Amino acid sequence: MATILTHPIIPLTIGLIASREVLPWRLVLVAMLCSIIPDLDVISFKFGIDYGSDFGHRGFSHSLLFAAALASVLCLFSKQLQSQRLNVWLFCFIGAASHGVIDAFTNGGLGVAFYWPFDNARYFFTQRVIEVSPIGVTRFLSERGMAVLQSEFRWIWLPCTFVVASFHTFKSFFK
Secondary structure (H helix, E strand, C coil): CCCCCCCCHHHHHHHHHCCCCCCCHHHHHHHHHHCCHHHHHHHHHHCCCCCCCCCCCCCHHHCHHHHHHHHHHHHHHCCCCCCCHHHHHHHHHHHHHHHHHHHCCECCCCCECCCCCCCCCCECCCCCCECCCCCCHHHHCCHHHHHHHHHHHHHHHHHHHHHHHHHHHHHHHCC
8 A cells, every 4th residue: 555645636736727716626635535545444454454355455445436435425515526426426436546556566565456346356466666655653763664665756746746847837828
């Protein structure tokens, strides 16, 4: 898995280039939270649920169906999020689904159950360039944790920063 510091970068990047009419800051923040929620499944380890189980880490909570269900529930709060239901659904879906996408680029674990419950297989992308984060605070606060952050910075933070900077630079030329 990637760190909880990095998962919100995808919805934040989109939020930084979208208009406030389409994506108000409240919605951006909720989508950032959606990008973290799938990793609440680490609690399954405390209950003795096997990693490879449908309800284990990177199982159902990392699926596209889970992202769609979470986004659907959050549509109930479209007024509070100051946005249209479709915008809430799309952006929260992207936030939650981006979690599995990032995890599928990591070099550890069992893969991501994108298509649960229709397919229980776990998937990785062929390019697994992101160092997998150790689970647990004490393991993360180590040399290994620093290597993970460096990897995430290189493969996620820098490209997203480039996208935002390029967008705003390009936009300023056409004002």
